[in-house]
Amino acid sequence: AQSVSQHNHHVILSEAASLELGCNYSYGGTVNLFWYVQYPGQHLQLLLKYFSGDPLVKGIKGFEAEFIKSKFSFNLRKPSVQWSDTAEYFCAVIDSGGGADGLTFGKGTHLIIQP
Amino acid sequence: DAGVIQSPRHEVTEMGQEVTLRCKPISGHNSLFWYRQTMMRGLELLIYFNNNVPIDDSGMPEDRFSAKMPNASFSTLKIQPSEPRDSAVYFCASSSSQGADGYTFGSGTRLTVV
Numbered sequence: 001a002q003s004v005s006q007h008n009h010h011v012i013l014s015e016a017a018s019l020e021l022g023c024n025y026s027y028g029g030t031v032n033l034f035w036y037v038q039y040p041g042q043h044l045q046l047l048l049k050y051f052s053g054d055p056l057v058k059g060i061k062g063f064e065a066e067f068i069k070s071k072f073s074f075n076l077r078k079p080s081v082q083w084s085d086t087a088e089y090f091c092a093v094i095d096s097g098g099g100a101d102g103l104t105f106g107k108g109t110h111l112i113i114q115p
Numbered sequence: 116d117a118g119v120i121q122s123p124r125h126e127v128t129e130m131g132q133e134v135t136l137r138c139k140p141i142s143g144h145n146s147l148f149w150y151r152q153t154m155m156r157g158l159e160l161l162i163y164f165n166n167n168v169p170i171d172d173s174g175m176p177e178d179r180f181s182a183k184m185p186n187a188s189f190s191t192l193k194i195q196p197s198e199p200r201d202s203a204v205y206f207c208a209s210s211s212s213q214g215a216d217g218y219t220f221g222s223g224t225r226l227t228v229v
Contacts (some may be wrong), residue, residue, distance in 0.1 A: 027170075028207060032215055032216075032217070034217050036220075042222070043206060043220040043221060043222050043223050044158075044206070044218075045221045046219075048218055051214075063222055074138055079208075090158070092217075094214050094215055094217075095118070095215070096215060097213075098212050098213025098214050098215035102148065102160070102163055102171075102213075102214050103210075103214050103217065103218055107157050107158075108157060108158065
């Protein structure tokens with residue numbers, strides 16, 4: 001079974017600062033990787049995903065993530081954050097063929113952007 | 116597509132009452148998931164269905180919780196009797212390809228048991 005570790009439970013940044021949220025996974029096979037965002041009081045929404053190909057993927061709202069296979073990592077980045085980026089961010093992984101284990105989520109990182 | 120539709124959006128009930136949460140997955144999705152989210156425990160998978168069949172219900176907290184999926188377009192999560200510690204936001208999600216393409220979440224039901 002796969003597992004996901006998000007290094008920081010809470011992150012506080014000022015507007016315009018650069019962001020990097022860490023995500024490492026544990027799984028021996030080929031995986032699909034995702035970042036979801038949950039704005040206050042809302043549901044989880046897909047931010048970006050990686051299936052194959054270019055390991056640097058771009059998502060909505062200026063976010064990007066880089067898959068480094070040798071490090072089992074899929075860190076989320078944004079060069080300049082905005083107050084509206086305040087949210088909970090979840091990294092998730094699944095075997096690329098799908099399967100009985102389903103999507104495994106990390107415990108989330110609560111990001112607060114101070115104006 | 117209207118996305119994953121959950122009802123009600125909010126539910127306030129008294130301890131001991133039966134609560135039924137509803138979910139309509141995206142048409143064509145063959146996997147459906149029920150999650151519970153609280154401040155203390157975060158996001159927890161309760162149960163998931165594949166082609167209307169329950170695959171893993173190990174996350175269901177106890178016998179007071181039950182879930183059904185009578186057809187491809189409808190699922191319910193029932194709590195009977197409800198307790199204050201069941202207060203949480205309950206999310207339903209659906210996917211195709213056994214989740215390989217990711218999940219689409221509904222807007223959730225915020226349950227308060229008083």
